[in-house]
Amino acid sequence: xxxxxxxxxxxxxxxxxxxxxxxxxxxxxxxxxxxxxxxxxxxxxxxxxxxxxxxxxxxxxxxxxxxxxxxxxxxxxxxxxxxxxxxxxxxxxxxxxxxxxxxxxxxxxxxxxxxxxxxxxxxxxxxxxxxxxxxxxxxxxxxxxxxxxxxxxxxxxxxxxxxxxxxxxxxxxxxxxxxxxxxxxxxxxxxxxxxxxxxxxxxxxxxxxxxxxxxxxxxxxxxxxxxxxxxxxxxxxxxxxxxxxxxxxxxxxxxxxxxxxxxxxxxxxxxxxxxxxxxxxxxxxxxxxxxxxxxxxxxxxxxxxxxxxxxxxxxxxxxxxxxxxxxxxxxxxxxxxxxxxxxxxxxxxxxxxxxxxxxxxxxxxxxxxxxxxxxxxxxxxxxxxxxxxxxxxxxxxxxxxxxxxxxxxxxxxxxxxxxxxxxxxxxxxxxxxxxxxxxxxxxxxxxxxxxxxxxxxxxxxxxxxxxxxxxxxxxxxxxxxxxxxxxxxxxxxxxxxxxxxxxxxxxxxxxxxxxxxxxxxxxxxxxxxxxxxxxxxxxxxxxxxxxxxxxxxxxxxxxxxxxxxxxxxxxxxxxxxxxxxxxxxxxxxxxxxxxxxxxxxxxxxxxxxxxxxxxxxxxxxxxxxxxxxxxxxxxxxxxxxxxxxxxxxxxxxxxxxxxxxxxxxxxxxxxxxxxxxxxxxxxxxxxxxxxxxxxxxxxxxxxxxxxxxxxxxxxxxxxxxxxxxxxxxxxxxxxxxxxxxxxxxxxxxxxxxxxxxxxxxxxxxxxxxxxxxxxxxxxxxxxxxxxxxxxxxxxxxxxxxxxxxxxxxxxxxxxxxxxxxxxxxxxxxxxxxxxxxxxxxxxxxxxxxxxxxxxxxxxxxxxxxxxxxxxxxxxxxxxxxxxxxxxxxxxxxxxxxxxxxxxxxxxxxxxxxxxxxxxxx
Numbered sequence: 001x002x003x004x005x006x007x008x009x010x011x012x013x014x015x016x017x018x019x020x021x022x023x024x025x026x027x028x029x030x031x032x033x034x035x036x037x038x039x040x041x042x043x044x045x046x047x048x049x050x051x052x053x054x055x056x057x058x059x060x061x062x063x064x065x066x067x068x069x070x071x072x073x074x075x076x077x078x079x080x081x082x083x084x085x086x087x088x089x090x091x092x093x094x095x096x097x098x099x100x101x102x103x104x105x106x107x108x109x110x111x112x113x114x115x116x117x118x119x120x121x122x123x124x125x126x127x128x129x130x131x132x133x134x135x136x137x138x139x140x141x142x143x144x145x146x147x148x149x150x151x152x153x154x155x156x157x158x159x160x161x162x163x164x165x166x167x168x169x170x171x172x173x174x175x176x177x178x179x180x181x182x183x184x185x186x187x188x189x190x191x192x193x194x195x196x197x198x199x200x201x202x203x204x205x206x207x208x209x210x211x212x213x214x215x216x217x218x219x220x221x222x223x224x225x226x227x228x229x230x231x232x233x234x235x236x237x238x239x240x241x242x243x244x245x246x247x248x249x250x251x252x253x254x255x256x257x258x259x260x261x262x263x264x265x266x267x268x269x270x271x272x273x274x275x276x277x278x279x280x281x282x283x284x285x286x287x288x289x290x291x292x293x294x295x296x297x298x299x300x301x302x303x304x305x306x307x308x309x310x311x312x313x314x315x316x317x318x319x320x321x322x323x324x325x326x327x328x329x330x331x332x333x334x335x336x337x338x339x340x341x342x343x344x345x346x347x348x349x350x351x352x353x354x355x356x357x358x359x360x361x362x363x364x365x366x367x368x369x370x371x372x373x374x375x376x377x378x379x380x381x382x383x384x385x386x387x388x389x390x391x392x393x394x395x396x397x398x399x400x401x402x403x404x405x406x407x408x409x410x411x412x413x414x415x416x417x418x419x420x421x422x423x424x425x426x427x428x429x430x431x432x433x434x435x436x437x438x439x440x441x442x443x444x445x446x447x448x449x450x451x452x453x454x455x456x457x458x459x460x461x462x463x464x465x466x467x468x469x470x471x472x473x474x475x476x477x478x479x480x481x482x483x484x485x486x487x488x489x490x491x492x493x494x495x496x497x498x499x500x501x502x503x504x505x506x507x508x509x510x511x512x513x514x515x516x517x518x519x520x521x522x523x524x525x526x527x528x529x530x531x532x533x534x535x536x537x538x539x540x541x542x543x544x545x546x547x548x549x550x551x552x553x554x555x556x557x558x559x560x561x562x563x564x565x566x567x568x569x570x571x572x573x574x575x576x577x578x579x580x581x582x583x584x585x586x587x588x589x590x591x592x593x594x595x596x597x598x599x600x601x602x603x604x605x606x607x608x609x610x611x612x613x614x615x616x617x618x619x620x621x622x623x624x625x626x627x628x629x630x631x632x633x634x635x636x637x638x639x640x641x642x643x644x645x646x647x648x649x650x651x652x653x654x655x656x657x658x659x660x661x662x663x664x665x666x667x668x669x670x671x672x673x674x675x676x677x678x679x680x681x682x683x684x685x686x687x688x689x690x691x692x693x694x695x696x697x698x699x700x701x702x703x704x705x706x707x708x709x710x711x712x713x714x715x716x717x718x719x720x721x722x723x724x725x726x727x728x729x730x731x732x733x734x735x736x737x738x739x740x741x742x743x744x745x746x747x748x749x750x751x752x753x754x755x756x757x758x759x760x761x762x763x764x765x766x767x768x769x770x771x772x773x774x775x776x777x778x779x780x781x782x783x784x785x786x787x788x789x790x791x792x793x794x795x796x797x798x799x800x801x802x803x804x805x806x807x808x809x810x811x812x813x814x815x816x817x818x819x820x821x822x823x824x825x826x827x828x829x830x831x832x833x834x835x836x837x838x839x840x841x842x843x844x845x846x847x848x849x850x851x852x853x854x855x856x857x858x859x860x861x862x863x864x865x866x867x868x869x870x871x872x873x874x875x876x877x878x879x880x881x882x883x884x885x886x887x888x889x890x891x892x893x894x895x896x897x898x899x900x901x902x903x904x905x906x907x908x909x910x911x912x913x914x915x916x917x918x919x920x921x
Contacts, residue, residue: 769892776820
């Protein structure tokens, strides 16, 4: 650092200097390490300068980057100053780096261009800052490639007549060294700088030569008077201890200000809200939530504003905030409809659930119901016409705005500049009613303003981005929103602040709790730039490059924590899940600095507290176990078919929740790989074959007449047209060819069976039992030579096929075939065989239970299953009938106990959160 040992100034001295110069307060300029520190200084200095005065001057307070920008503007008007026509921000600079690297490394297809551009941008800054002076023999292959990229990048800037942050910084330094800068200040106060880079040192030296007095601001605070260390069992417990401490502190000192400083606040923000709400007893009357992953946090903040007990300072990517995410979702939908006249359901559903459109509050339920209907039907694509028709019925306000948007759709270009796309995006969002019909609170208003700034920023990138399609423009907008961090303005009335390490710099409170202090956090693991030789980074002590540099930064942070409050608590957890955690070496053994220097004032009360749990305020809970819901009333419509009985056998509470309450997980959007189209296709193809053949005699005749192959080809082609409409031509042809192979293998197996006739295909059956009305669909029913029936159920997957373990249970599951055989077959004739048939390219086979020889290998008789060894076929049917009717009685009576016999029974459970089976019992 280039400051003389005596070139420091305290807060009190700074206040005196500002008051002394009076109306010439502009003679003093305060430059802070970041924008957060600048805002904090304003809030601290303003009251002290205005104490007892009607008006008080306030010196200029700027973060370093904003100050450089201002100096760059002044340098343009200096004698001989020449500025490029364009200036590129970080986003545009990274895109230009990507373009240069992609051109230079066109033959290296495995190179991650985006990551290489990020490293190159950082390496360029390190080189320009003076942290990467290499010695002979230090150069690496990566460094040499970076030098090539850098030359080409600078050439690309020259071709565009543009400059980035680095070139502007160099231009400012050159103007300062030549004395061309017209400086309006005489004293420069540096606030929050632990060290200066070589280039900052160079700039400070030039300013000193110009007669500027340079000082370092040192807050006039002493070390903490009380320091405590807390060890918790796990991170959740650590957060709860900190929240309880905050609640006790606020109750004990109503006028005090306190802070919780977290090492990983960005990942713990949801947990922080939850435990603070519990500890501070914040009312739970939160507003209605729109669906979305981030609405929980936003709604929590909104609900806290009338109470204002705490403020969480965490910056998230702008694209994660509700209104920005909704705008991007709607733009994707509008772009898709504009380009293709259709839109995928997952894209459309994201927009419908995000809201922020016409009828956002009044039609939210209708939009959600529309999304659920598409999910359950397996819809993949929706056309504009279909969408508007559905909206007209369910969401008329949004439908009206959609009609308004269609007038701008006709003139949309195929490809144009990003500025033109931004103008069109704004029009589109206005037409659909963005940002919605509800009044915007403070946070929402700030998000909408930030989104508008992001659009304006994207429009300024025309020089770098050129002409592109709407999809490409939206991709760039998404990247810009992901790279733009946003944090709402802090609520000044909050007496508890929750901050990250960097946000806490320069703060002063009455009490502070710092949590998460493990040995991988303080000091942190180094992260040197891979494009710069490590020897050069180590020699220059570049930031984040070496363990020594990280240790130095850690010492600075510890000193900052200890100067932030008279009472400081440090904590860490013993373990995180299965991973053991160790305390930071700064606090591991004793409350002293690793080198022996005290971490608090000599008179401090130093306490090392080993705490696993602290008593948390609460109430005595009454426990009531109620495993029964209301019984079914005759005439009530029963949801579901045979799945009701099957689910009751697996877990009665699951059956009650799913079929009585109608609650289940929201199904995912359909896609080619998970919509079970292959199974539907094979079922349809074999159904078509047997509708033409009718019986085994017809099958054998078609085989002998060489007509079977043509029949299978015809059936699979028709099934492909009906069931594989969403497949591309090549994938559809492959799937049809595979289906022909599977059907030919299965029909060859059926040719070897004794004579049979196909009695029914895709047969729907109904069963009434007390107040229950259940339905069942059977894939196929064969009538055998002895007049009895064989029930066949097709399976297209490779999962377990043998039903022995399911059907032999006291509460049997997989009930489709046993249900038909034991309960329904008395109407149509006795069942002699229950067959599960696997139709798969790897294996065609059958499994099940039979009382006669059906000619299908793999079928067992009751004597082959231990539980049924002494059972006749009729007794087995009677046992199944009693078990099924018993389960039906349970369901009708409302029995809803939360119990399972086998954890595998819930592999496909769609109500797991409701069952809460993750809790220890």
